[in-house]
Amino acid sequence: MFLIVGLGNPERKYEGTRHNVGFEAIDVISKKYGIEVNQKEQKGLVGKGMINGYKVILVKPQTYMNLSGECVAPLADYYDVDPETELVVISDDVSLSTGNIRVRKKGSAGGHNGLKNIIALLGSNVFPRIRVGVGECTDGDMVSHVLGRYDAEDRERVDASMEKVLGAVELFLAGELDAAMNKYNVKEKLD
Template sequence: MYIIAGLGNPTKEYNGTRHNVGFDAIDAIARKYKIDVDSKKHKGIYGTGYVEGYKVILVKPQTYMNLSGESVREFIDYYKVDPEEELIIIYDDIDLDVGQLRIRKKGSAGGHNGIKSIISCLGTQNFNRIKIGVGEKPKHMDLADYVLGHFSKEDKSTVNESIDHVITAVELMITKDADAAMNIYNQKVR
């Protein structure tokens, strides 16, 4: 069983923001595999189903970004999954060009508060993650304003295309391993 958690902020005002691309990715996976993500438990909204024959729990923590680890930890504990093998976190990254993907099996939070919370709550940096590039913030802009802002029409189109690649990356990570997905997606957007 795999827990796949997309990070974001609850409430409608954050829909479509850069910080919520993790939620958007979960919604896309749910659509493709016809998984209803509408149950509430463990400080999150979730749905259970199958991706390529493997049981998955799709999770959107409802704790707000900075406390994402609380929800993720509760799901890990309840379903007794190994976070180093059976957890995939999907989230935004301002250090990557818009739409660029980067897959990692471990690492620091890199300044991302949602990942800081997960590392703190799990007590490990060793878990699979898919970063979706949202572009570097303009120098004159506050970081919070940038990540809580909306994409331009062109950037939104690029991100939607990359979310299709996220689905394929998740499939590879589940059916093969993270290395298989890394070999394909850890490169610059063409």
């Protein structure tokens, strides 16, 4: 059983914002594999199904970004998921250019409050994550940046990045995280 978690904020007003790129990734995956994400479980919306022969649970935490761990940690515990090998978290990253992705096996939260809360409640930073670039905050107002929407050009870049995210998830499920890192990681400065 694998948990594939996309981070975001619930409520319609956050749809299409930079912070909700994880939710968008879950929507793309659910559409491709016909997995409806509509069951309420452990403070999240979940959908259970199969991807390339692997049992998966797609997850959209409904706790708001900063409390994402309140959904992820109980689900990992309930389904006896090993975070190192059976959990992947998809989130936005302001350190990456819009539309680029970065796959990592573990690491710090990099200033991302959703990841910070997951790390705190799992008690470990050793879990795979796929970070989707949403561009750097240039005016110093990080909240407005991550809760803001893309211009048309950046929207196209993010939409195009979803194929890379999907490919990285498929490689993760096959136990080929190194291959995903080699194929999709860009050479950009990170934390």
